[in-house]
Amino acid sequence: MRNSLLEELEANGYAVIEDFLKPDEIEQLLEAEGAIDEKGELKLDPLNALNKVGHALHTDIPVFQNITCCDRVREICWQLGYKRPAVPQSMYIYKNAGIGGEVIPHQDASYLFTEPNSTLGFWIALQDATQQNGCLQFIKGSHKSGVHRRYIRNPDTKSEELLVYDRAAPIYPQSSFTPLPVNAGTLVLIHGNVVHKSDLNRSNKSRHAYTFHIVETQNTKWSEENWLQPPKDKEFPIFYEAE
Numbered sequence: 001m002r003n004s005l006l007e008e009l010e011a012n013g014y015a016v017i018e019d020f021l022k023p024d025e026i027e028q029l030l031e032a033e034g035a036i037d038e039k040g041e042l043k044l045d046p047l048n049a050l051n052k053v054g055h056a057l058h059t060d061i062p063v064f065q066n067i068t069c070c071d072r073v074r075e076i077c078w079q080l081g082y083k084r085p086a087v088p089q090s091m092y093i094y095k096n097a098g099i100g101g102e103v104i105p106h107q108d109a110s111y112l113f114t115e116p117n118s119t120l121g122f123w124i125a126l127q128d129a130t131q132q133n134g135c136l137q138f139i140k141g142s143h144k145s146g147v148h149r150r151y152i153r154n155p156d157t158k159s160e161e162l163l164v165y166d167r168a169a170p171i172y173p174q175s176s177f178t179p180l181p182v183n184a185g186t187l188v189l190i191h192g193n194v195v196h197k198s199d200l201n202r203s204n205k206s207r208h209a210y211t212f213h214i215v216e217t218q219n220t221k222w223s224e225e226n227w228l229q230p231p232k233d234k235e236f237p238i239f240y241e242a243e
């Protein structure tokens with residue numbers, strides 16, 4: 001692992017670690033979601049296939065739990081200075097061939113807000129992610145511009161809308177995004193404030209990914225306005241503690 005990880009993350013708002021997963025680990029995660037056959041083809045009718053599955057794979061499914069709390073993840077937490085990170089959520093994103101939906105431009109901290117900001121996404125490609133099948137795209141350096149809007153529990157408790165944005169969606173020009181094609185097994189670290197998105201998958205190749213987030217718990221407050229809250233009187237699972 002490189003010493004420049006923190007520098008890369010601080011400069012761009014994301015950092016790339018190739019070959020983070022070994023081929024047999026990729027296979028285990030692909031098989032655990034059961035939607036593709038041994039040739040890598042989708043087993044289901046694409047129209048019935050899922051878009052994503054969440055948010056407790058890291059606690060409820062052993063193969064995902066093993067990757068989420070593996071030594072390589074702990075090493076990254078250590079390198080980036082996390083003291084006692086928790087994992088509030090995880091997701092398997094399918095982005096299936098021909099139908100995989102667009103993920104609109106957003107900052108993860110809009111949804112998983114802490115004070116001070118500590119949200120970090122771990123996004124792992126389980127299949128090659130290309131410009132054709134909807135790889136991630138980033139506005140480099142946008143993590144330096146604060147959190148642009150938040151998705152919160154509606155303070156108007158009489159409203160039928162339980163969750164609302166506190167501001168309108170900002171407009172980000174397409175020309176400001178840099179596509180990030182990566183091979184299967186690559187880990188992309190995503191700063192909580194960096195603006196990113198992914199386009200529709202119009203190609204004939206699916207683009208599966210496993211992603212989870214960490215947040216610091218030491219001297220850091222998880223917002224009570226976040227849509228996601230830990231079970232009553234419990235913390236989100238802690239997978240690493242600095243000595």
Ligand SMILES: O=C(O)CCC(=O)C(=O)O
Nearest residue numbers: 093103108121198209211
């Ligand atoms: O996998 C994707 O296409 C988008 C993932 C993403 O934006 C996220 O995990 O925050």
